[in-house]
Structures are given as C-alpha cells and as structure tokens.
Amino acid sequence: MSSQIYQTKQYSGLHRPGSSQITRQLIVLCATFNCLTITTVMKKENEIELEQCVSRTSEDEIICINKEKTFDTLRLSIENELKNLILHLFLNKDTNSLRVFPEKDFDMNGYEQNLEILKQSEQKNQHFSSVILLNYILAIYRHLKALTDLTPELVLSNLKDYLEMVYKSREHPIEIDTLIYEKCQNLLKKKLTEIEESGQILSNPKLDKVVELLKKHAEQSNNRALVLVERTFYAQKICEFLQNHSELKPCWLVGQSGIDSRKFNKKEDPKLNGFRTGVYNVMISTDVVQVGLDMPECSLVLRYDFVPDSIGTVQARVRARTISCTYYLITTKDSQNYSKELDNRQCEQDLKQVLETWKRIPSDQFKEQVIAKQACLITEWNESLIKALTIETTITKNTELIGDVLCRACGYLLGKLSRVRQYKQSYFVNDHDFYNRIEEKLSSEPQEHSKISVIGKVLCLNKNCRAKLGRIQVLKDLPKMSPIYPLKCESIKIKQIEKESGKEIIILKKKWIKMPFTIPFLEISCTQNNDDVFYDACDVLSSD
Structure with missing residues (x-):
C-alpha cells in the first residue's frame, strides 16, 4: 500500500474571507465580550516563553492514500x-x-x-x-x-x-x-x-494506513491515540476491526446524535477513565471528544477522512497534548475533505496575518471601533428581544394546547397535547392513559448518571411500527415521581387544533424548545399542614 504526505503549505484555492473582513469579525467578537484592550506579546523572549507553555504538534500532515x-x-x-x-x-x-x-x-x-x-x-x-x-x-x-x-x-x-x-x-x-x-x-x-x-480478504487501504500508524505509535507502552470519525457506526465498526490486532486495545465513544448515542458524565464515563489510565490505548470517537473533552494523555490524533469546519480542524489538533504529539488527516486526494482541510489551513494562515496587523492598530482607535460596534449590537439585541417577547406573549395568550401527541413514524396516538409537561430538560405526557399506549423495554444494564438512572427505552405500541420514542428515567432526587418517560422530539409529531377555526396543524420539530407554544412545567406535590400544596417545578428545583 502506498500513500502520499502533503504538508500544510498546499491550499485548495477556494474562496475565503479577506483580511479586512476577518478584522471586522474580530471587532464584533471583542464588542460582544466587552474586550476593549489588545494584549499582545511583542518581545522575542516573551514569545519563546509563551511557546514553551503551549502544546504544539511535532508532526501535522495530510496523508493521501493512493487507490488500489x-x-x-x-x-x-x-x-x-x-x-x-x-x-x-x-x-x-x-x-x-x-x-x-x-x-x-x-x-x-x-x-x-x-x-x-x-x-x-x-x-x-x-x-x-x-x-x-x-x-x-x-x-x-x-x-x-x-x-x-x-x-x-x-x-x-x-x-x-x-x-x-x-x-x-x-x-x-x-x-x-x-x-x-x-x-x-x-x-x-x-x-x-x-x-x-x-477467499479474498480485502481491506480498505485507508484502514490499513490507520492500523500501520497505530501499531507504530503503540510500540511505546504508555502512548494513547485518538481516531476521529464522522458517523456513530464508523466508530463501532472500526473498533471491531482494530480488535483483531493484539497490540491495540481500542474502545469507542460517541456523542448525543445517532441511534447508539448517549449522554455521559465526563468524569464518570468508564471508557474515558479507561483511556486515561491506559486500559485502552486507542479511542475511536465522533466529534464529542473533539468539541467537549480534554485528553491530556493523548499523543496521536488521526482524523479519518472527517473535516467538518475550520474550528474542527483546530479542535482536533489540540486534542493531542503530550510532548512530541502528532496529528494526521487520513484521506484521498479526490475526497471533498481533502479540499476542505486545505482551505481550513489557509484560513489559519490568513488569521495569523490578520493578528499581526491587529497588533499594529493603535489602542485608542481599536477602542473606538469596539465601542461603536457595541452600540450597534445593543440596539440590535434590544430590538430582537422586544420582538421575541411580543411574539411569545401573543402565542401564550392565544394558544390553548388542544390536540394530540403522535408517533412521528406511524401516526399512532400517544396522548393529549394538554397533558404534556416539562421537568428540567425532559418533556413527557403526564397521563396514566399514556402508559397504555407505549411499550416499555427495560435495559439489562441501567445507565447511571449523577441525578438520573436510565433504565430502558420507550417504544411505540403499534405492532407495525415499534419506533423508539424516548427513554425511561428514574429521578434520584424525586423517587416517588419515578419513573418518567421523556419523549425525543424527533420521534414524535404534534397535531394541534386551532380553537376558533378547528383547523388541524401538524408540527414537526427537532427540539422541544422550538415548539410554537409554551409547555407547562410539571407541578411538584408536597404536603404542608396536611394540605396538598402544588409548586411550579421551575421555582423549587435547581436545573441540571
């Protein structure tokens, strides 16, 4: 198998924002965060000192695999x-x-x-x-x-x-x-x-290159490597593929999208802890690690033909934190990701040039530009906020929750819209009849989190469908209310009926907060002087 290595000086030549446009964007950024002072390192000895405190990759290359x-x-x-x-x-x-x-x-x-x-x-x-x-x-x-x-x-x-x-x-x-x-x-x-x-054992030449790099990296027992992929099932299948090589001890971790996704606690997740302590020496992951986690033990990052944007390029590179860490993009020359990566790297070079120009802007001039931009932004924000509040008030006054909650796939009735309630970040149908309209599938191994336990999933009761609608949760701080059955917004649809006209409107959203109406909070019942008193959950419960 052969491959070609391309250094960062090659660029795709795609359209990029100019120097003046980037400068304006930096002024907007400073105005947003109320930053009125430029702090720059001008002395050479200070630049050297700063470089010693910053983790840099010793190798930063694009490896293009030749076709077989x-x-x-x-x-x-x-x-x-x-x-x-x-x-x-x-x-x-x-x-x-x-x-x-x-x-x-x-x-x-x-x-x-x-x-x-x-x-x-x-x-x-x-x-x-x-x-x-x-x-x-x-x-x-x-x-x-x-x-x-x-x-x-x-x-x-x-x-x-x-x-x-x-x-x-x-x-x-x-x-x-x-x-x-x-x-x-x-x-x-x-x-x-x-x-x-x-009888042919045909491997993918890109995968062969990954194995070659990982094996070489694993020659030192304490080394750890991170492989970033685009899709959930890539992570799972590449992990299975790497398990055939005794030198490698792989695990896989994905984010909150996809059928195998799950929320996790950064400190408690066993796979993360296993990677950090050396139980695993390779982690295959989607962008959950790239965006949200610090991996100081990682000394090699491989992006497997996956380039989302220029920020993603930088975020992936800085996952490698140890001395003499390395970073590679594995791709092919005809891949769109190859062109995107070259363009992202050119954007980095453009930004460095802009920052050099930025150093020479007089502080008084810069401060005036930021203050002027702040005034414009505040006016825009106020207008936007007033408009949003007006719309929300109108919707709240004029919208009565009349309608049904349906399975998005098959249209099976799950419950009345008027019975939907919000508890923290969860939305569910608070009605006993709902339990007769879903199927519970309990997990053999519940997922434990700091404030909840996920003990199973909720399925559509329609035997022709059986789509996954949400999950079953036990609330550790409110065991008497448990379990609750939060519904995934992407798995349901709302059939809302306008009160005056009787017109039916089908609503499909990806997130509950995007619904064009306000969903009431769940009222928590407590006993005080033998009388039942109900409080709005948002008033008495701290958020996650």
Missing part, C-alpha cells in the same frame, strides 16, 4: 448494486405505492438531506408506508457512502444486521415492510456469500 485497483473494483461493483436496489425500491409500485421521489438525483450533493426532507413531509402527511420506504433507503444510502471508508464486509454485514434488528422489532410488520426487507436481505446475503467464497 482490486479494492476499488469491488467497491464500485457493490456501490452499483446498492444504487440499483434504491432505484428499484423507488420505481416498483409494490414498494412505493404512493409514488414519492426525491427532487435531487442520486449523485448530486445534498441527496441524503433531500431524502430526510422528503421523509419529514411524508411523516407530516401520515403516510406510514412511505416513511418505512424512506427509512430503508436512507440506511442503504448511508452504508453505500461508507464503502469508501470501511471494508465491504464490515459495511454489508452492519447493514444486514441493522435492517434485521429494525424489522424484527416490529411484531406485525405491514406487507410493504416485509417486501422491502426481503429484497434487501436477499441482496446483502448474496454479496456477503460472494465475498466469503472468493
């Missing part, structure tokens, strides 16, 4: 078969009876987002069969794109297992569900059998 003909031939063959499967599912009247189609062609940028928008539209229209179809197609498409990053066997087996898990979770799948599932499974089993019978 055998691997690419197999990858393209599988990609074409999965593309044909998607096309067949859309064109076949038995699997797409409502004739829904995305606006974009398969190979256009934004195709996945277009599928998501189409699915949301079908959820709003309560077309359950189309939602099932689009869920299958989204899963196939995401795995198809993963063929450039993982091995064919890993991708196909994961897709097969995922579809099987989802399908078998439904006790009584509808006919179209069974038809699509069988078509997918037949193709996946066929391709996996062909790979097995060929």
Whole structure:
C-alpha cells in the first residue's frame, strides 16, 4: 500500500474571507465580550516563553492514500448494486405505492438531506408506508457512502444486521415492510456469500494506513491515540476491526446524535477513565471528544477522512497534548475533505496575518471601533428581544394546547397535547392513559448518571411500527415521581387544533424548545399542614 504526505503549505484555492473582513469579525467578537484592550506579546523572549507553555504538534500532515485497483473494483461493483436496489425500491409500485421521489438525483450533493426532507413531509402527511420506504433507503444510502471508508464486509454485514434488528422489532410488520426487507436481505446475503467464497480478504487501504500508524505509535507502552470519525457506526465498526490486532486495545465513544448515542458524565464515563489510565490505548470517537473533552494523555490524533469546519480542524489538533504529539488527516486526494482541510489551513494562515496587523492598530482607535460596534449590537439585541417577547406573549395568550401527541413514524396516538409537561430538560405526557399506549423495554444494564438512572427505552405500541420514542428515567432526587418517560422530539409529531377555526396543524420539530407554544412545567406535590400544596417545578428545583 502506498500513500502520499502533503504538508500544510498546499491550499485548495477556494474562496475565503479577506483580511479586512476577518478584522471586522474580530471587532464584533471583542464588542460582544466587552474586550476593549489588545494584549499582545511583542518581545522575542516573551514569545519563546509563551511557546514553551503551549502544546504544539511535532508532526501535522495530510496523508493521501493512493487507490488500489482490486479494492476499488469491488467497491464500485457493490456501490452499483446498492444504487440499483434504491432505484428499484423507488420505481416498483409494490414498494412505493404512493409514488414519492426525491427532487435531487442520486449523485448530486445534498441527496441524503433531500431524502430526510422528503421523509419529514411524508411523516407530516401520515403516510406510514412511505416513511418505512424512506427509512430503508436512507440506511442503504448511508452504508453505500461508507464503502469508501470501511471494508465491504464490515459495511454489508452492519447493514444486514441493522435492517434485521429494525424489522424484527416490529411484531406485525405491514406487507410493504416485509417486501422491502426481503429484497434487501436477499441482496446483502448474496454479496456477503460472494465475498466469503472468493477467499479474498480485502481491506480498505485507508484502514490499513490507520492500523500501520497505530501499531507504530503503540510500540511505546504508555502512548494513547485518538481516531476521529464522522458517523456513530464508523466508530463501532472500526473498533471491531482494530480488535483483531493484539497490540491495540481500542474502545469507542460517541456523542448525543445517532441511534447508539448517549449522554455521559465526563468524569464518570468508564471508557474515558479507561483511556486515561491506559486500559485502552486507542479511542475511536465522533466529534464529542473533539468539541467537549480534554485528553491530556493523548499523543496521536488521526482524523479519518472527517473535516467538518475550520474550528474542527483546530479542535482536533489540540486534542493531542503530550510532548512530541502528532496529528494526521487520513484521506484521498479526490475526497471533498481533502479540499476542505486545505482551505481550513489557509484560513489559519490568513488569521495569523490578520493578528499581526491587529497588533499594529493603535489602542485608542481599536477602542473606538469596539465601542461603536457595541452600540450597534445593543440596539440590535434590544430590538430582537422586544420582538421575541411580543411574539411569545401573543402565542401564550392565544394558544390553548388542544390536540394530540403522535408517533412521528406511524401516526399512532400517544396522548393529549394538554397533558404534556416539562421537568428540567425532559418533556413527557403526564397521563396514566399514556402508559397504555407505549411499550416499555427495560435495559439489562441501567445507565447511571449523577441525578438520573436510565433504565430502558420507550417504544411505540403499534405492532407495525415499534419506533423508539424516548427513554425511561428514574429521578434520584424525586423517587416517588419515578419513573418518567421523556419523549425525543424527533420521534414524535404534534397535531394541534386551532380553537376558533378547528383547523388541524401538524408540527414537526427537532427540539422541544422550538415548539410554537409554551409547555407547562410539571407541578411538584408536597404536603404542608396536611394540605396538598402544588409548586411550579421551575421555582423549587435547581436545573441540571
């Protein structure tokens, strides 16, 4: 396997903001944080002293992997078969009876987002069969794109297992569900059998490079490495792949998006503690570690063809904190991430030049510019706040919570909108009838957090659907109220009925706080002088 290393001096030449624009942005930043003074290091000896206190990477490179003909031939063959499967599912009247189609062609940028928008539209229209179809197609498409990053066997087996898990979770799948599932499974089993019978062990050349770098890094027993990936199942599958190498002790950790995601306590998470103490010497993670955690033991960062933005480039690099730490981006020259990384690095160089210019701005002149910008910002903020308060007051006065809470996937009734309550960051239907409309699936190993225990998940009771709606929580500070069943906003939809006109409005949001109405806080009952007194939860409970 061969690869090429590109130093940071190469750039993509894409459009970037100019020096004056960056300077204006810095003035806005200082105005926002009320910073009226520039503090700069001018003396050479002070610059040297500062450099000694700052962790810098000893190596900072982009490694471009060359293509391998055998691997690419197999990858393209599988990609074409999965593309044909998607096309067949859309064109076949038995699997797409409502004739829904995305606006974009398969190979256009934004195709996945277009599928998501189409699915949301079908959820709003309560077309359950189309939602099932689009869920299958989204899963196939995401795995198809993963063929450039993982091995064919890993991708196909994961897709097969995922579809099987989802399908078998439904006790009584509808006919179209069974038809699509069988078509997918037949193709996946066929391709996996062909790979097995060929006797070829085809790895992804990018993965081979990762293994090579990690093994070399693991030669020193105390070294730790971080591999950053784009998707949750990448983290899981790359971890499984690395477990085949005895020198490596991998674990994986993901953030709060994706089906395998979970919230975690930075101090208590066992995987983080294991990585810090040396139980694991490799951690594969999504951007949760890149953004939110300090990893002082990490001495190698590998970004696996994953470049979100210029801030992400810097954040990933500074995860490596030890002396002589190294940072690599593993990619291919035809990848969009290659161009994005070059552009991000050019932005860094531009910013350094702007900062040098910034040093020479007279302090009085800079202060005047910041004060003038502050006045403009305060005026804008006041106008925006008044407008928001006016809208919120109008909505609160004119909106009565009449309507239903429904499963977003199938439209199954979960409860009345008037019974939805908020407790801290959780939103749930506070009604005994709700418990008869959901299925509880308890976990064998509850997740313990500082103030709650997550003991299971909530499923839609519709046997054709069985979508995950939320989770079951025990409140450690209020055990008598427990358990509660917080609903994930992305898993439900609201059918609101306007009081005067009787018109039905279907509302789909990603976050509860984006709902166009105010959800009441849960009232906490307490006993005082033998009389029941109710307090608003937001008045008596401290927030998480």
